[in-house]
Amino acid sequence: MTAPKTYDVRTHGCQMNVHDSERLAGLLETAGYVDLASVPEGVRPEVADVVVFNTCAVRENADNKLYGNLGQLRPAKTANPDLQIAVGGCMAQKDRDTIVTRAPWVDVVFGTHNIGSLPALLDRARHNKRAEVEILESLQTFPSTLPTRRDSAFAGWVSISVGCNNTCTFCIVPSLRGREQDRRPGEVLAEVEALVAQGVVEVTLLGQNVNTYGVEFGDRLAFGKLLRACGEVEGLERVRFTSPHPAAFTDDVIAAMAETPNVMPSLHMPLQSGSDRVLRAMRRSYRSARFLGILDAVRTAIPDAAITTDLIVGFPGETEQDFAETLRVVEAARFSSAFTFQYSIRPGTPAATMPDQLPKAVVQERFERLIELQERVSWAENRGIEGREVEVLVAPGEGRKDGATARLSGRARDNRLVHFAVPAGAERPRPGDVVTVGVTYGAPHHLVADSGVHGGTYAVRRTAGGDAWEALQGAAVPGKPAVSLGMPSVGVPPRPAVTVSACSA
Numbered sequence: 414m415t416a417p418k419t420y421d422v423r424t425h426g427c428q429m430n431v432h433d434s435e436r437l438a439g440l441l442e443t444a445g446y447v448d449l450a451s452v453p454e455g456v457r458p459e460v461a462d463v464v465v466f467n468t469c470a471v472r473e474n475a476d477n478k479l480y481g482n483l484g485q486l487r488p489a490k491t492a493n494p495d496l497q498i499a500v501g502g503c504m505a506q507k508d509r510d511t512i513v514t515r516a517p518w519v520d521v522v523f524g525t526h527n528i529g530s531l532p533a534l535l536d537r538a539r540h541n542k543r544a545e546v547e548i549l550e551s552l553q554t555f556p557s558t559l560p561t562r563r564d565s566a567f568a569g570w571v572s573i574s575v576g577c578n579n580t581c582t583f584c585i586v587p588s589l590r591g592r593e594q595d596r597r598p599g600e601v602l603a604e605v606e607a608l609v610a611q612g613v614v615e616v617t618l619l620g621q622n623v624n625t626y627g628v629e630f631g632d633r634l635a636f637g638k639l640l641r642a643c644g645e646v647e648g649l650e651r652v653r654f655t656s657p658h659p660a661a662f663t664d665d666v667i668a669a670m671a672e673t674p675n676v677m678p679s680l681h682m683p684l685q686s687g688s689d690r691v692l693r694a695m696r697r698s699y700r701s702a703r704f705l706g707i708l709d710a711v712r713t714a715i716p717d718a719a720i721t722t723d724l725i726v727g728f729p730g731e732t733e734q735d736f737a738e739t740l741r742v743v744e745a746a747r748f749s750s751a752f753t754f755q756y757s758i759r760p761g762t763p764a765a766t767m768p769d770q771l772p773k774a775v776v777q778e779r780f781e782r783l784i785e786l787q788e789r790v791s792w793a794e795n796r797g798i799e800g801r802e803v804e805v806l807v808a809p810g811e812g813r814k815d816g817a818t819a820r821l822s823g824r825a826r827d828n829r830l831v832h833f834a835v836p837a838g839a840e841r842p843r844p845g846d847v848v849t850v851g852v853t854y855g856a857p858h859h860l861v862a863d864s865g866v867h868g869g870t871y872a873v874r875r876t877a878g879g880d881a882w883e884a885l886q887g888a889a890v891p892g893k894p895a896v897s898l899g900m901p902s903v904g905v906p907p908r909p910a911v912t913v914s915a916c917s918a
């Protein structure tokens with residue numbers, strides 16, 4: 414019997430890409446390939462039979478990195494002409510056949526709108542003995558109807574929309590992912606229910622701009638309704654979403670968050686800049702006062718909400734006064750944490766050709782000041798939680814130092830990272846279970862909750878998520894696809910970490 418061919422999907426970029434990669438893995442497994450990582454060490458080949466790059470066009474030097482990675486694979490391709498290399502994602506959508514001109518050893522280039530074509534394109538390239546490039550301008554099949562191989566047994570992403578109708582001048586998404594397309598609420602809920610039936614206890618609703626959900630089928634209140642409908646799903650413990658846009662963040666969504674017990678008290682709301690002049694140049698239609706007003710309304714309705722954000726420093730034309738406005742708004746907003754980016758030119762975006770691009774040294778110096786401020790705010794906010802009890806959904810691999818500190822890690826309801834110690838002789842939770850512990854120390858980037866070892870609160874609640882995780886440990890059979898067509902499937906062994914960056918929505 415010949416061994417099945419192996420695949421290796423290498424992911425760069427945002428959560429959209431992470432989720433798309435789950436689908437690429439599902440498609441390849443349905444086509445008979447097995448994950449390289451699931452082949453036992455000792456017999457595992459150095460390079461898979463099919464290597465797929467799911468690329469990002471947002472990060473600085475994204476193209477240099479891609480061509481560097483492709484160059485590294487060239488000797489393997491020369492040694493084994495049957496090796497197939499595919500490039501998908503945003504760089505592929507942007508560069509198209511330039512990729513096979515610059516790297517003629519690439520076999521397949523596919524775009525963000527046709528990830529479902531990958532297995533057929535690989536077959537065609539093999540049969541025709543030439544590179545296949547297929548980029549579509551718009552979506553043909555909503556990606557969530559494709560087979561999916563999920564990375565976690567107890568938490569899942571569910572796409573509710575793709576694309577974006579905004580035109581932020583720093584962003585490549587509108588040109589690469591197209592206009593917003595919404596999935597029907599019935600389909601979204603069917604996927605959520607199917608996941609919960611398989612043991613998933615936490616779902617994150619995913620879209621470039623989740624709160625405009627419904628624009629395509631004419632229901633402005635659709636996102637709030639969807640959150641409430643998720644509240645009715647028996648067994649679903651935690652609902653999160655990412656990312657909303659401040660301009661479209663309406664009171665009905667705040668009310669739905671506050672009134673739906675399984676919608677978590679956490680909100681990621683991208684500010685980008687505190688200067689109204691810069692927001693105008695970014696073509697972001699809200700202003701800083703409106704942004705702070707939303708935060709007030711959220712905190713009034715959900716007092717324990719933790720709010721996080723994205724910030725861009727050094728947008729073209731940003732003056733010292735503009736930057737001072739960002740510092741002022743960040744101080745007032747009391748974010749629990751922030752993803753902070755230095756502006757860099759992203760070819761193909763309107764901002765790339767704006768005058769007054771700032772020198773790197775200026776951007777760096779402002780960036781450091783902003784980080785210093787945000788660290789101070791995050792630390793003060795986290796110290797304010799000391800002594801409180803938190804409910805932690807235990808995760809595998811969240812704490813890099815867990816081995817050294819003998820702690821376990823997970824996320825609190827408000828999405829804060831928590832490290833906690835298990836008291837001697839006490840029940841040890843499984844990933845996917847929920848633990849209640851008291852916070853003993855608030856650090857700038859995480860909480861320590863060692864109450865259990867000091868004689869305080871320590872309670873483990875076993876969940877269906879923990880059962881699903883445990884079942885998976887015995888079920889990791891290399892080569893056996895854990896995928897079903899058209900419906901989500903969970904229950905795959907842990908996969909290597911991916912490089913994730915926030916796509917500033």
Ligand code: SF4
Pocket residue numbers: 577578579580581584585586587621622658917918
């Ligand atoms: S930053 Fe977000 S809202 Fe703006 S265009 Fe990009 S995806 Fe749309």
